[in-house]
Amino acid sequence: xxxxxxxxxxxxxxxxxxxxxxxxxxxxxxxxxxxxxxxxxxxxxxxxxxxxxxxxxxxxxxxxxxxxxxxxxxxxxxxxxxxxxxxxxxxxxxxxxxxxxxxxxxxxxxxxxxxxxxxxxxxxxxxxxxxxxxxxxxxxxxxxxxxxxxxxxxxxxxxxxxxxxxxxxxxxxxxxxxxxxxxxxxxxxxxxxxxxxxxxxxxxxxxxxxxxxxxxxxxxxxxxxxxxxxxxxxxxxxxxxxxxxxxxxxxxxxxxxxxxxxxxxxxxxxxxxxxxxxxxxxxxxxxxxxxxxxxxxxxxxxxxxxxxxxxxxxxxxxxxxxxxxxxxxxxxxxxxxxxxxxxxxxxxxxxxxxxxxxxxxxxxxxxxxxxxxxxxxxxxxxxxxxxxxxxxxxxxxxxxxxxxxxxxxxxxxxxxxxxxxxxxxxxxxxxxxxxxxxxxxxxxxxxxxx
Amino acid sequence: xxxxxxxxxxxxxxxxxxxxxxxxxxxxxxxxxxxxxxxxxxxxxxxxxxxxxxxxxxxxxxxxxxx
Numbered sequence: 001x002x003x004x005x006x007x008x009x010x011x012x013x014x015x016x017x018x019x020x021x022x023x024x025x026x027x028x029x030x031x032x033x034x035x036x037x038x039x040x041x042x043x044x045x046x047x048x049x050x051x052x053x054x055x056x057x058x059x060x061x062x063x064x065x066x067x068x069x070x071x072x073x074x075x076x077x078x079x080x081x082x083x084x085x086x087x088x089x090x091x092x093x094x095x096x097x098x099x100x101x102x103x104x105x106x107x108x109x110x111x112x113x114x115x116x117x118x119x120x121x122x123x124x125x126x127x128x129x130x131x132x133x134x135x136x137x138x139x140x141x142x143x144x145x146x147x148x149x150x151x152x153x154x155x156x157x158x159x160x161x162x163x164x165x166x167x168x169x170x171x172x173x174x175x176x177x178x179x180x181x182x183x184x185x186x187x188x189x190x191x192x193x194x195x196x197x198x199x200x201x202x203x204x205x206x207x208x209x210x211x212x213x214x215x216x217x218x219x220x221x222x223x224x225x226x227x228x229x230x231x232x233x234x235x236x237x238x239x240x241x242x243x244x245x246x247x248x249x250x251x252x253x254x255x256x257x258x259x260x261x262x263x264x265x266x267x268x269x270x271x272x273x274x275x276x277x278x279x280x281x282x283x284x285x286x287x288x289x290x291x292x293x294x295x296x297x298x299x300x301x302x303x304x305x306x307x308x309x310x311x312x313x314x315x316x317x318x319x320x321x322x323x324x325x326x327x328x329x330x331x332x333x334x335x336x337x338x339x340x341x342x343x344x345x346x347x348x349x350x351x352x353x354x355x356x357x358x359x360x361x362x363x364x365x366x367x368x369x370x371x372x373x374x375x376x377x378x379x380x381x382x383x384x385x386x387x388x389x390x391x392x393x394x395x396x397x398x399x400x401x402x403x404x405x406x407x408x409x410x411x412x413x414x415x416x417x418x419x420x421x422x423x424x425x426x427x428x429x430x431x432x433x434x435x436x437x438x439x440x441x442x443x444x445x446x447x448x449x450x
Numbered sequence: 451x452x453x454x455x456x457x458x459x460x461x462x463x464x465x466x467x468x469x470x471x472x473x474x475x476x477x478x479x480x481x482x483x484x485x486x487x488x489x490x491x492x493x494x495x496x497x498x499x500x501x502x503x504x505x506x507x508x509x510x511x512x513x514x515x516x517x
Contacts, residue, residue, distance in 0.1 A: 299481070327477055331477045334478060
């Protein structure tokens with residue numbers, strides 16, 4: 001029986017590469033074959049680096065033959081969101097308004113992954129300049145959900161999620177300004193990590209809102225997310241003393257966060273909590289004070305900062321943006337300075353509120369995305385008779401933690417009756433992303449036994 | 451110059467019309483709603499609030515944090 005390597009998690013294929021069970025060239029070719037078979041309909045890549053990847057694969061095989069195995073990313077094909085610089089190709093941001101110049105150096109994260117032996121197989125489609133939650137507004141056309149082509153895979157890291165979910169890459173690097181790693185991970189049944197703010201360098205990444213921007217991995221399991229996080233983060237050589245907690249206590253902030261959920265998402269989430277309780281976890285209700293103000297705080301921050309980072313683009317080439325993104329950028333020009341200051345104050349208040357909620361538990365637990373993957377072309381979602389803009393609904397459960405900088409990870413937690421993935425989100429204490437990963441790995445193992 | 455959200459909205463909508471971006475007007479309405487919420491938050495104190503107005507409680511002290 002032929003082993004479909006391209007559907008395996010990184011840690012499994014790494015072992016196979018190290019022991020010679022499979023060559024790097026075979027692994028890279030299996031991913032390229034999957035791309036050829038599937039990406040003409042999914043549109044997850046903006047650019048393939050096939051020949052370069054094959055050359056690097058052959059070199060990686062020669063290194064292994066010479067006894068120079070570089071570790072668990074040696075020869076592993078990864079995809080990179082086309083907002084992040086990869087030397088030798090342009091960074092398009094999926095926009096006709098972007099600079100067409102070729103990147104001369106890798107972004108810091110890409111350089112670290114390459115140094116660990118990873119092979120960059122291509123760059124991924126996204127919502128234009130990462131300013132959207134569906135992946136629909138892209139000069140390359142919308143990315144399609146691998147389980148239902150009529151649906152969005154979520155965004156903005158839409159192509160990253162689809163490339164991993166469809167076996168076209170073993171992991172992908174995305175960016176998350178309001179949920180853009182976690183939302184598509186939840187919609188596509190993946191693990192998506194947004195670390196503590198500042199832990200992974202944004203050098204070489206086109207900014208959207210610099211005080212909210214994070215870089216993070218999208219993977220098939222928590223162990224793979226940890227591997228990529230450890231490779232990319234600053235001071236990655238630091239020795240961690242974090243251990244899996246003996247008592248696993250989760251706090252579920254029901255007010256605000258669980259008030260507006262699709263019924264199937266709610267059922268899936270509550271089922272996951274029941275299973276965790278049955279397995280010995282403690283899940284108790286908690287409150288994040290002022291959480292109902294988080295959309296207003298986030299909106300003023302992201303609009304102001306995005307208008308600032310795109311001021312030159314709006315002045316010189318506003319007609320090259322897609323209409324929806326251009327309007328949101330224009331909107332940011334109208335935010336008053338004093339309201340941006342109020343939002344900054346609100347961010348501090350909310351940060352303390354999340355800290356307080358975390359004082360009596362190991363992590364907060366809530367759904368990642370309030371709805372299953374939406375149909376392409378949807379503008380408004382009706383939840384329990386309350387119509388709401390799709391963008392607001394998709395950001396509702398993730399955006400707060402971009403404002404506060406707390407680490408957050410999305411894990412798969414079941415399927416809807418239509419077979420669409422649901423996501424569960426864990427939020428940890430700032431600067432304790434390792435601790436969150438330990439907890440997430442234990443949670444993943446518990447939920448896998450359902 | 452401080453403007454109320456209503457005054458701001460009128461000015462902003464007129465500016466959107468002047469600049470030929472009428473599609474911006476519904477978004478400005480939504481932003482004005484968010485600005486009202488932001489300004490109405492209990493933690494947004496004014497320099498003119500009376501000294502007894504202590505609407506923002508200090509964060510509670512940590513309780514028995516699990517290890």
